Amino acid sequence: MKLEHIKNLLQISCNFNTSTISHSFSIGAEDTLTVKCLKDTFILEVTSSENQKIEYYTSIDEAAKALYNKIQATETN
DSSP states (O other): OOHHHHHHHHHHHHHTTTSOOEEEEEETTTEEEEEEEOTTSOOEEEEETTTOOEEEESOHHHHHHHHHHHHHHHHOO
16 A cells, blocks of 8 residues: 555544544554544544554654555565
8 A cells, every 4th residue: 555545544534533434454464453533633543453552643644654664564574
């Protein structure tokens, strides 16, 4: 998936932050990252299904780059 597509999905989530929109990204065979914009904020919450680790981002660019890097790391292995 292209970085620009990830940014667009995250931007949509934040543009409609009065409702809950989430996006899921498969990271290898074991992990799924779920991303949502916290309601009435512009904070993105990224949750890993594998270890339930939660990360928060206040920048769409930073969140998109982190997701992109994690996706790319599993595609090249």
